[in-house]
Amino acid sequence: MPIDFATLKVIWWLLLGVLLTGFAIMDGFDLGAAMLLPFVARTDVERRVAINTVGPVWEGNQVWLILGGGAIFAAWPALYAASFSGFYLAMLLVLAALILRPVGFKFRSKMPGATWRSTWDWLLFAGGLVPSLVFGVAMGNLLEGVPFGFNSELRAHYEFGLFDLLNPFALLCGLVSVAMLATHGARYLALKADGRVAERAANVSRWTALVWLMLFALAGVWLDRSGFGFRITGGALAGAAPDPLAKTVLAAPGAWFSNYQQWPLARVLPAVGLGAPLVLALLPRARAQVTLFLCSALGVAGVIGTMGVSLFPFLMPSSSEPSSSLTVWDASSSPRTLWIMLLATALFLPIVLVYTAWVYRVLRGRVTVAHVEANPDSTY
Amino acid sequence: MFVLSISALFMLKRRHLEFARRSATVAVSFGLAAALSVVVLGDESGYTANQHQKMKIAAMESMWHTEPAPAPFVVFGIPDVKNRTTHAEVKVPWMLGLIATRSTDQEVQGIYELVATARERIVAGIPAYTALRALRADPHNTPARQTLEAHAGDLGYALLLRRYVPDPASATAAQIDQAAWDTVPSVGWLFWSFRVMVAMGFFFIVLFGWGFWLAARRSCDQQRGFLRIALWSLPLPWLAAELGWVVAEHGRQPWAIEGVLPTFLAVSPIPVSSVATSLAGFVLFYTTLAVVDVMLLRKYIRLGPNPSGAVAPH
Numbered sequence: 204m205p206i207d208f209a210t211l212k213v214i215w216w217l218l219l220g221v222l223l224t225g226f227a228i229m230d231g232f233d234l235g236a237a238m239l240l241p242f243v244a245r246t247d248v249e250r251r252v253a254i255n256t257v258g259p260v261w262e263g264n265q266v267w268l269i270l271g272g273g274a275i276f277a278a279w280p281a282l283y284a285a286s287f288s289g290f291y292l293a294m295l296l297v298l299a300a301l302i303l304r305p306v307g308f309k310f311r312s313k314m315p316g317a318t319w320r321s322t323w324d325w326l327l328f329a330g331g332l333v334p335s336l337v338f339g340v341a342m343g344n345l346l347e348g349v350p351f352g353f354n355s356e357l358r359a360h361y362e363f364g365l366f367d368l369l370n371p372f373a374l375l376c377g378l379v380s381v382a383m384l385a386t387h388g389a390r391y392l393a394l395k396a397d398g399r400v401a402e403r404a405a406n407v408s409r410w411t412a413l414v415w416l417m418l419f420a421l422a423g424v425w426l427d428r429s430g431f432g433f434r435i436t437g438g439a440l441a442g443a444a445p446d447p448l449a450k451t452v453l454a455a456p457g458a459w460f461s462n463y464q465q466w467p468l469a470r471v472l473p474a475v476g477l478g479a480p481l482v483l484a485l486l487p488r489a490r491a492q493v494t495l496f497l498c499s500a501l502g503v504a505g506v507i508g509t510m511g512v513s514l515f516p517f518l519m520p521s522s523s524e525p526s527s528s529l530t531v532w533d534a535s536s537s538p539r540t541l542w543i544m545l546l547a548t549a550l551f552l553p554i555v556l557v558y559t560a561w562v563y564r565v566l567r568g569r570v571t572v573a574h575v576e577a578n579p580d581s582t583y
Numbered sequence: 584m585f586v587l588s589i590s591a592l593f594m595l596k597r598r599h600l601e602f603a604r605r606s607a608t609v610a611v612s613f614g615l616a617a618a619l620s621v622v623v624l625g626d627e628s629g630y631t632a633n634q635h636q637k638m639k640i641a642a643m644e645s646m647w648h649t650e651p652a653p654a655p656f657v658v659f660g661i662p663d664v665k666n667r668t669t670h671a672e673v674k675v676p677w678m679l680g681l682i683a684t685r686s687t688d689q690e691v692q693g694i695y696e697l698v699a700t701a702r703e704r705i706v707a708g709i710p711a712y713t714a715l716r717a718l719r720a721d722p723h724n725t726p727a728r729q730t731l732e733a734h735a736g737d738l739g740y741a742l743l744l745r746r747y748v749p750d751p752a753s754a755t756a757a758q759i760d761q762a763a764w765d766t767v768p769s770v771g772w773l774f775w776s777f778r779v780m781v782a783m784g785f786f787f788i789v790l791f792g793w794g795f796w797l798a799a800r801r802s803c804d805q806q807r808g809f810l811r812i813a814l815w816s817l818p819l820p821w822l823a824a825e826l827g828w829v830v831a832e833h834g835r836q837p838w839a840i841e842g843v844l845p846t847f848l849a850v851s852p853i854p855v856s857s858v859a860t861s862l863a864g865f866v867l868f869y870t871t872l873a874v875v876d877v878m879l880l881r882k883y884i885r886l887g888p889n890p891s892g893a894v895a896p897h
Contacts, residue, residue: 288851295861299868306872313879355719360852 204542209442209532211541215278216518216531218548220511222274226267227507228387228500229559233257233264235388237304237331238381241324243392243403247317248572250324254308255582256395256570261308263562265301277544281447281534282518285359289351290341292365297334304330312583331388332381339380342510343373343422346459347431348522353447362523372429375422382415383506386483390499394492397569409487412499416480419506423473426513432458433520433528441516445533452525459513469512475505584787586610587794588817589884591810600804602888607803607813611794618787625784626682632834633683633691636841638766639834640683641694645669645774648693653680659778662770667694694767701740702763704842705751708741710734712751739843746847768836772829780826783819790816 206214236257244250275283287294303326311323347370350362389411392404438450463470479502489495514520516531535541575582587610593603633640640646645662646654647669656678660669683691692700711734717727731738743762744751754762790812797803804810835841839849 284851288853291851291853291857292860295864299864302868310875310879314882358852364857 204538206542206545207442208538208541209440211538211545212441212531212535214545215274215535215541216511216515218545219271219274219278220508222267222271223511224504224507226264226271227384227503229267230261230264231335231384231503232387232391232496233261234331234335235384235386236392237307237327237388238335238385239388239392239404239407240331241321241328243389243396243407244400247320248575249398249400250320251312251575251583252396252398252400252570252572253392254311254327255575256392258308258583259566260562262305263559268301274544278536278541279518279529279534280536281357281445282529285351285519285529286341288359289349289361289363290344290368293337293341293368296365297337300330300333300337303327308583331384335381335384336377339377340368340373342380343376344368344370345514345517345519346376346426346510347372347429348433348454348520348525348528350523351519351521352524352527355448357447372422372425372431375418375425379415379418379422379506382411382418383480383503386411386415386480387499387503390483390492390496394496395569397571401569405487408495408499409484412480412483412487415502416477416484419476419480426459427457430454430456432456432460433517433525434458434461435516435530438526439533441532443532445535447527447529447533450526450530450533452520452528454522454525462512462515466512472505472508472512475501476509477505478502479505584610584614584816584820587614587791588814591813592884593887594804595807595810595814599887604798604801604804606888607794608798611791611798611803614787615791615795618784618791621784622788625781629682630685636835637692638694638697638768639773639830640679641692641697642768642770642834643773643777643830644679644691645770646679646691646693647695649690649696650679650693652684652690653677653687654683654691655679656682660774662774664770694770698763698766701766702759704737704740705743705759705762707734708737708739709744709751709754711738712741736842739838739840739845742845742848743837745845765837768834773834776826776829776833780823780830783823783826786816787820787823 204211236253240250240253244253272283275286307323307327307330311320311327314320350367351359353359386408389404389408393401393408395401396404432455433452434455436451436453439446443449463473479498482498483495483502486495518529518531518534520528586606590603590607590610593599594607629640644657645660646657647667653676655674655676657669658673658675660672662669677687679691680687680689710730714727714730714734715738717724718731721727740762741751743765744754744758746765747758747761748754793809794803794813797806797809837845837847839846
């Protein structure tokens with residue numbers, strides 16, 4: 204292997220960020236569009252227009268989540284085990300919502316009844332809202348630290364339940380996520396839907412962007428005042444064989460801001476996370492729809508990047524036994540696994556990006572009421 | 584099967600006859616090809632299973648003792664787990680030996696012999712476990728490292744003792760014996776699941792073969808007996824798949840990874856209440872979805888192949 208272990212770990216941390224950002228941008232807009240469905244589309248045909256803007260792409264978008272989960276499984280097995288087991292019921296809630304979504308897309312159009320359709324509209328709304336909220340809540344809990352630890356055999360124990368996760372700071376982060384993805388979904392609808400739906404979506408995006416901006420700023424202030432933060436104080440080196448118990452960690456209020464002092468360039472990320480919603484709140488009705496959509500995508504990347512850089516090198520800090528925290532240095536798989544997967548990623552990620560770009564090129568243009576009405580057999 | 588069953592329903596009710604005849608022809612052709620290829624896949628699985636999961640084969644066959652090569656296949660029998668024997672066996676000579684080893688001179692090991700091997704490997708694994716603990720305390724302990732390397736392959740077997748004692752080194756002979764017998768999965772479940780699944784597999788070949796012959800003579804819609812059987816066979820492939828799942832997953836117990844990690848050590852430490860909640864949630868969720876799904880299927884089967892004349896679906 205031409206790359207040393209510590210560098211490989213950092214590369215995989217970056218790739219994890221790329222995959223999660225990819226998920227938030229790609230699946231984020233269809234989660235957001237589903238959340239807005241009952242509000243920006245009033246009549247049945249309007250709702251079908253909104254659904255059909257994401258109809259051909261939501262399935263591919265969701266694969267980013269599976270790819271992200273798969274990357275955590277293969278590259279960060281200790282993180283996979285601790286987060287999926289620790290957040291068990293929250294994960295299942297997300298899973299149930301994500302299962303409901305495809306069923307909603309597919310079943311809604313199978314019966315003509317108004318009650319049937321509006322039931323599925325609200326289930327689609329829940330299918331968009333619940334994952335967005337829970338992912339944000341999970342991020343909030345990571346910033347606070349999660350009460351878990353390992354025994355000497357590296358078997359984990361967790362001292363929290365589903366309702367402990369729903370604390371005020373985590374809920375605030377959940378709302379940041381909801382406002383952010385709603386904005387992103389609204390910008391997508393403004394770009395891809397037509398007529399009244401696109402108009403309402405553009406109007407909604409102004410207010411959701413404003414909420415996103417204010418809540419994200421509030422979360423930053425709260426983080427500064429709260430004293431959350433952890434720091435590695437000694438133990439194993441970055442290139443050592445991964446062992447979560449081979450280091451010592453202490454709670455260090457303010458530590459989540461230290462990376463921005465060390466690498467001032469990283470300040471770009473929170474700046475973009477705040478700047479993008481500001482632009483969207485000021486210019487919701489601008490003509491450059493593609494630019495506005497890219498602007499919200501950039502904002503999403505800024506928020507997720509802020510999250511990652513603030514925590515670095517932590518992945519999942521433990522509040523009850525800080526030295527059991529999982530970090531980039533001690534939660535990865537072996538150098539050989541990381542190297543083989545890096546080669547596979549270098550080969551396949553460009554292919555994925557190329558065919559994704561091609562799909563969106565084929566599907567360019569707006570979904571119109573006329574199109575949906577003329578093609579009952581090929582639209583939802 | 585689904586396509587054949589619904590086509591059979593249409594033909595029984597004398598509706599959409601032309602469409603049903605054509606779709607039944609397609610269904611029996613693909614069904615016959617698929618049912619025949621399952622035999623090849625099954626043969627391949629039997630051979631691989633005997634290479635990696637010998638206990639699974641022995642338990643599926645309820646074969647308590649090694650038989651002289653080539654081993655016979657038990658077509659029928661009543662496994663008696665308590666007395667560790669099988670009653671009223673009907674055997675086909677040579678068949679299991681040919682399937683599992685593809686030879687006439689290799690033995691297929693029985694449960695007693697495999698348990699004896701497991702007991703030896705448990706005993707051999709105990710020093711590896713002790714050495715691993717010594718290495719945790721002191722990573723530079725060279726003798727411990729050598730012991731671990733010598734017995735690493737049997738470490739998983741020593742872990743089986745963790746069900747009975749916190750430290751395998753202090754296990755009694757009776758506990759070692761108990762752990763060795765733990766390597767036997769539930770013989771009754773495996774024996775019956777496997778036999779019913781295989782019987783269904785051969786039934787599918789006969790049914791699709793019959794249908795293929797009828798379709799070739801263009802007389803599918805005349806044979807009401809065939810149509811009725813085809814209709815009521817609708818859930819059988821699903822049932823066969825579930826039974827195959829039981830054989831595969833039940834048959835590898837007590838291992839999450841054969842010979843390496845026992846299932847009871849592989850489970851995550853989440854509370855039983857969480858698992859119960861999730862299970863209840865899934866049952867409720869999927870049952871609701873299944874009800875809605877069946878309702879939609881019935882509606883679209885009633886509407887038939889060209890629904891645009893009836894209620895617009897969109």
